[in-house]
Amino acid sequence: MDNWIKVTSIFVLSGLFLFGLYHSSAISDSKGPMQPILFSHKIHAGENQIPCQYCHSFADVSTNPGIPSVQKCIGCHSQVHGKDEDYKTDTGKVINFKTEIDKVKDYWQRKEPIPWIKVTDMPEYVRFNHKRHIKRGFECQTCHGQVQEMDVVYKAERMNMGFCITCHEENADNQEHLTQLKDCLTCHY
Amino acid sequence: MSQDTKLTYSRVTTDVVAMLEKPSVKWWALFMISLSFVGIGLICFIYQVYVGLGVAGYRHPVFWGTYITDFVFWVGIAHSGTLISAILYLFRARFRMSIYRIAEGMTVFAVLTAGLFPIMHLGRPWNFYWLFPYPNQREIWINFKSPLVWDVFAVSTYLTVSSLFFLIGMIPDIAAIRDKVTEKPRRIIYSILSFGWKGSNWEWLHYGRAYLYFAALATPLVLSVHSVVSWDFAMGNVPGWHTTIFAPYFVAGAIFSGLGMVITLTIPIRKIFHLEDYITLDNYDGMAKLIMFTSGIVGYAYAVEFFMAWYSSSPFEWQQFMYRAVGEYALFYWIMVICNVVIPIPLWFSKVRRNLKWLFIISIFINIGMWFERFNIIVISLSRDFDPAAWGVYKISWVEAGITAGSFAWFFMFFLIFLKTLPSVSISEIKEILPVPKRGDK
Amino acid sequence: MSLNQGVVGVYSYVDSVLDAVRKLKANGYENLRVFSPVPLHEVEEEIDLPPSPVRFFTLFGGLLGAASGFAFTVLTSAAWPISVSAKPIVSIPPYMVIVFELTILFGAIFTLAGLLVNGFLRNRAPVSMYDKRFSDDKFGVMVVCPTENISSVQDILNSTGAEEVKVDSIDG
């Protein structure tokens, strides 16, 4: 009778294996990385309503949206110095506005770039053209999540191929467009 | 099996169970040698994965070489087992009884060996599972138009079916062993493997039917598997590959090589385990006749390939075949022809067929010849396909040699384990062809 | 209600077994079972069992394999149409190889299932009735009978040349 237990468990295990394969990359980081400066998108994009493309200004002209130069940061922060006040971020970390802003000023003073940690990283064999997506009218949040509500930005979507392809399927105008959007060479070359 | 032996039911059981006694030092020595070669093969493979396929001898334009040769070789070896157990079962050929278990074991282990090569020859073997259809978030499936996917299905089906066939065929025998062994752990293992077999007429009824259906399923399967393997080539447009005779040619070649391997394996086993009463000269005579026949088919295929190449008046085909005969690889080509066509000719004489020394020597040459047949088909064709500017000559590397040696060791390792754990001669079927004990016999 | 008892006789010769079976049948014992190390066609003729249902398993498995092979290849090709070499997206001829292999695979697996269900799960012979020699060189004739008939069965078995007769109660 032992066999039956074995056979059943093999079936169950292989089922789990397949399920695991299917969902292997479904787990996304719930927390973002520790950045050199605790830059809160929640405060900038959320509370202060600064449009995404004010800082990521190339999203509609280039494949790469770009990240703001230190010069751009200091453009505002030469005026905005931050209160000497504590702030509890959504990850529970307590920071001081002024201390964080002083860090930006330090970088500027030293003429050093800020070594930001990449949150959303595409493998190099994937070509994602920001311009095309923005021009088609997609919100940044579609892929990046509700960034304006995050103190510490994290990867909100798993951004694997399934994520991309589902969206491409949903947004095709017609059959021919669908064929184009699902053409492998659209993203991989 | 001849009727005048002194075999009885109980002697059959005792003899077979005696083969499973504690392994001798010699066995251990052989086993350790096998194991160390498996280790060498494994090291070669790990090295290859780590550094890249460049450590193998591949070069433009020969993208397949020793590994695929090995693959086809082992799949070919795997064919005689099922052939002997299934096709000859359906044909009720009596000479199969004594050797079919060994042949089946050989089949399973050969498929196990063969199955490694398609993975090992991949550029990115860690992604081998992409060749299987499984639901994934990418929503992308596999290309069922690709002969390689057919291969995946054919070989895995073949492995499954031949393993089942092998294990099911052993049930009554394992029951017999179970009832003979005394050590408890062994008894438990054999109990499980015997599925609680008791040999009642009910069980025999279903078992007989099931076995028949298995044989009926395995027969077309065995023909299909090597056909599919041949289509890996025949579906390609490479001159020397793209031909319709490949399926029958490969199947015949597979049976040919498989029988060669059966003879190579059984002659020493027969001697070591004193199975002269079981595996008789008549058995070898039967196999040798089959070898004669398949050698003829193979020889015919060689000739007809040449003829078609000439008759097609395609420069690509004709130059390819002339290249085989007189080009850089001519040595390999003529080794193949001599081993597979010339050397088996003495088998036309009954004296040779019944002389085990000669048979053994011939069978070794057949194994060599058939390995080179695959090598020639794969490598020579690729070396000179359409574009003259791309022609190039392949040389085997030490990594490939190591993995090939490892594959033989891997096969023999399983085979050695098999000899000491499972009945290598079918107890029940030998008994079946013995006269049933009757009162009047005494 | 009388409890069913099993009686088994151990034989060395097939003709004795046949004698016993015939005699038992003549005496109205229909619930017979013969143990043997080899399949005995004479016994099969004497004890007329219904044809084995394994064939239905095989047939069903084969058909299911073919159907699933067909459906699988066609549906997955259509799910994301990728054109190769100007062939139709759903191209039946190459898929027949898959259909064929799955037919065999499913057929074999279902045959195994049929064998397990019919040969090993249903109609199992009671362990107590089994003798180790049955897998070696002895034959057994087992009769299931009410307790009161044990002695009569024993007699028949002994008279047909049983070397040993065992009695035990069996469940169900």
Add this chain to the structure above:
Amino acid sequence: MSKGKNGGINRRDFLKVIGVAGGTAAVTGACSGEPVEQIIPYVIPPESYIPAIPKFYSSTCRECPAGCGIILKNRDGRAIKVEGNPNSPINGGSTCARGQASLQGLYNPDRNRSPLKLNEFGRLAPTSWETGTNDLSAKINELVSQGKGSRIVYLSNSISGTLNELVDKWTNAIGAKHYTYESFSYDSIKEANSISFGIDEIPNYKIENADYVLSFGADFLETWLSPNQYARGFSKLKTVKNGKVGKFVQVEPRMSLTGASADDWVAVKPGTEVFLALGIANAIIKNGGAKKDAGLVSGMVSSYTPEKVSQLTDVPAETINQIAKDFTKFKSVALGGGVALTGTNATETLVAINILNYIAGNIGKTVDFSDTQLISNANNFKDILKLLEDMKSGGVDVLIVHGVNPVFTLPKSLNAEEAIKKVPYIVSFASFMDETTELSQLVLPDNHSVESWGDFQPTKSYVSIIQPAMRPVFNTQSVGDTLISLSKKVDSTKELINEETYYDYLRSAWKNVANYVAPNKQFDLFWNDTLRDGGVEINLPERSVELSSAVQSVKFAEPEFKGDGEYYFITYPSYKYYDGSGANKPWLQELPEGLTTSVWDSYVDMNTETAKKMGVREGSFINIQSPQGEIKTQVFTYDGIRPDTIAVAIGQGHTAYGRYAKDRGVNPLDLLPNMSDRLSGGFAFLSSKVSVSNAGKHSLLVRTQYTRTQHERGVAQAITLDQLNHPDDHHGEHHDEPDFYPPREYPNHRWAMNVDLNKCTGCGACVTACYAENNIPFVGKAQVAKRRDMSWIRIERYFDKDENGRMDTRFLPMMCQQCGNAPCEPVCPVFATYHNPEGLNGMIYNRCVGTRYCANNCTYKVRKFNWYTYKFPEPLNWQLNPDVTVRTKGIMEKCTFCVQRIKYGTDIAKDGDGIVKDGDILTACQQACPTDAIVFGDLKDTTSQVAKLSHDDRGYKVFEVINTKPGITYLKKVKWDNA
């Protein structure tokens, strides 16, 4: 793929091994975190910087003296690609292989990374610019103050333009001498023109205006003067129009790559071209074909009857008559003065050629003296010899070496190394530790031209700008800036230069140009326009030229040969390495030499008969001996060379110059005697007879193609003019056979290509351009020996024989044919290759598992497999194109029709009206091709060039019988029927 943080075996590699053992391990492994990657922003972004959008800078290629205009592509701060500048009158948008590879000079890992100074251990060790310039200025100050300024020598290559002025200005101020040395200086052409026409210059040859080109050993498609310019002319010559095509006859003892493209190869006896030219001239005059008054010369040539010439030159009399007939029948031009055939009678030969051109009326039409080449600036070789004498006698105290490597490029018999070693203080501006720099005491490395400001004047009529496309890779400084900073430190020149930087100096200098060219334009505007266009054209007056009576003084004679060997020894500049300066660029080393397809090594061309006689075969090592030395190299048996001649290319045999060049091949200059052209004094490269012996060793001559003939497979097809004009005769070749499947529909585009075999010269520019564009790794000699070169496009070369037994050499660029019925596609188990709706044969790297079935099944064998993860040694990897995935081991790859460019082009189009116009998208090979042999476009656009050419009468598909329906249509080569 990032490396694990803690070094050693990283997670990914570990998984690769484990993943095979158990799939589950791989699955769970995939859930763990990804390696941390940083993004570094600019502190202050450059003006108008947009990430990932390339910027293009016009500049000038400085790989040879031709001075082609180029456009440098800068992507995110790094120059990643060189393209030809379509505005340049020199190359008009094309580039050669050397130009393409110039980026590997820029990013070469063996560059001098900072100033170097000889330290107390006798080694050149890094130092600062301050120390370096101080040392040098102190030295100069010392000499100048002692009045020994003339003992300072500035030795440069041909640096025309502002830098030349600056050098002259400064050297004059300190009293130093400035020598301009070019390895190949064409002294004899200048001298011959001076004798014939009284003009000591090199004219502009207008091949594009000719229908008949007669070249006496001028390798004008390889190195001769301005190869890209002449390749454009050649393209015009070979354009088939209205059933007509130009004819090209090459006269030389060894059929060069240029000669391989000729309709006729005349295997003249080495050094006797002069008699052939005279014989042709004589025949023309005799036939009354002369278009100009030949009175001046008819007496000189009358003794050269075809029969006599035939005896002298080994050229059949009928060939001479045929050439004479054709030469006046068509608009013609005769060229001469190739380096390989510069013998002791080179000037006499060129005078004879001048006579030929003159009597055919070519002067002023196809030979244009109003615009002349400025390679003419180089010093005569006699001056260089004098300099060497000076150095030997201790007359030079400071030698400043700029852009030249005399120790390597001067023959050993001149003892340049010994002479230079006599100089106590040698300063090198070289970017590389070459043979000359190794002898120096101070190295002040120059910027690469991609990093510097400057200008260059290739011809009198065009000044080309050099502008930096990126910041210097290393701690280097342009020579202009170095000189200015030096001038400020040298006491006598403190006030010489007002400008602080060379850029300012350049601008000031260009104000003069502006005044001349566009006096009414505001300078800033003019400057910006120049930077955009890449240069300015200068209008020159017509110059009428007449034959001078001085020609009559020329005595035509046989050349002299030194050495008593039995073989004439030809050394020719390699089109890959030029004078050796290209040898440190792996792309060039790995570029198969057009005729042999040999890579990474030297070889000697030897006639098949000669080899048979000697008992050697291809790959055998032979010793070549002359009184000056001996070299040992491998034989390439070649029917395109006379049996009495052997030939070795210049360029290899470096003893220094970086990891890719060092100890590779042989330098044939070692064998040459110190001989000069009798009249001009230029170095005589063809002056040696050598003896040859079997070295008794054999190994594989590493090449990319081992087959010589087409084996009757019709790969590279040809058609005669007659057949072309009477298409009925070969009618019936095209008939449609029914297909099993319906034809494919393409909704939007069907990308396709044409390759005109009549124009392909096998120069390999496309191959190198493809390496640069598509991140193709180089693999080295050992791997190429295993046929594992990764090139996506290869030039197939076939040496067939025509019905008359003459060499019929054909070139065929072979790349992925983007088949409509691709055999590779259906066999891939995982759909890693498939047919895209725009007709591309997609190759998805990340899906590939590496079964290599596609490559086996590829009819054209154009798929390449990554046997290893190839390395690009830092900083060569800076050149990688971010738009193309860098492939790792185990992946198949192949030509994609530059899909990244198609995507870029369509993306740009989508921002506008969405229509991709013909010519908007150029593939890298097409863009580079100097002869416009490659045309790419959309077949769906019926007006496109590619759609038209695909239906050309000459169009055919390679291996049409396989029915792969390729996207590439080849146009058959046109053969002249000798009627």
